[in-house]
Amino acid sequence: MTRLFYDFPLTVGTSIDLPKDIARHIMVLRLSTGDGITFFNGKGGEYQARIVGAERQLIRAEIVSFSQREIELPYRITLAQGIPEAGKMDWIIEKAVELGVQEIIPVATRRSVVRLNADRIEKRLSRWQSIVVSASQQCGRNRLLNIARPVDFGDCIQTFSRLPTVMFSPRAHESLASWTTRQAPHDIVLLIGPEGGFSPEEEELARQNGVIFLSMGPRILRTETAGLAAVSAINAFWEQSH
Known part of the structure; x- marks a missing residue:
């Protein structure tokens, strides 16, 4: 599944209009309504989302679930x-x-x-x-x-x-x-x-x-x-x- 960095707070159950740079990237990948995306914002864990609207430059995604998955080393x-x-x-x-x-x-x-x-x-x-x-x-x-x-x-x-x-x-x-x-x-x-x-x-x-x-x-x-x-x-x- 496509993974993208989204530098804003994310909440399960909400819909977001994606910034232009992310929207362009999604269009280049030829993703469309119904396709899944994984978002992470650098604060830990990741969010599963799906595209619920795609019109011209506007892409809307719904945050479906959150996973605490981490692959960081146990030492710094x-x-x-x-x-x-x-x-x-x-x-x-x-x-x-x-x-x-x-x-x-x-x-x-x-x-x-x-x-x-x-x-x-x-x-x-x-x-x-x-x-x-x-x-x-x-x-x-x-x-x-x-x-x-x-x-x-x-x-x-x-x-x-x-x-x-x-x-x-x-x-x-x-x-x-x-x-x-x-x-x-x-x-x-x-x-x-x-x-x-x-x-x-x-x-x-x-x-x-x-x-x-x-x-x-x-x-x-x-x-x-x-x-x-x-x-x-x-x-x-x-x-x-x-």
Whole structure:
């Protein structure tokens, strides 16, 4: 059944006139009166609805029932991602939604190639949020991944000083696999560098703030691969323990 994000309160037994963008999408899908739709508004659960009127640009749907279905992870993964170029960030966000990440924090680092001014930040945030909605519709999540405003590396480190925070380095003495199997599932922050990686100064600041250094093997992973590979590995180990 078609799943669509509807950013308004929903109540079983009521009828709603759908916004123009959703109505256009329904028309593109060639849905008509009597067809079913699933709505979610990001607040949890999902609503089953059916189209009760379709006339020109106006689509009306009746909310039939509510389900508390959730597929969220039982622990919170935050991806603190060094800002890469636009196409890579789009990919990371889409796949992070599919893998169950709850929050992405774009981090400006010393070696970040992309520098965002205030105007560009607003445009990027709007684009990134659209990607989150689209990916959530596709993968079945009823709660939207949160994308924070970009922060500097130092501020990011200070923000998460009390949470288990991991940075990956081929020079680390313990592997992600070994560490994860010794941990009960818990909330975690993953620090991922941009294309050029973290600088020595940033790594030292991370050490001073209690960040855990782990290895993902002898190969150097690209920025768009590293975080997603780490999330996949953590999910594989921790979901197995349930």
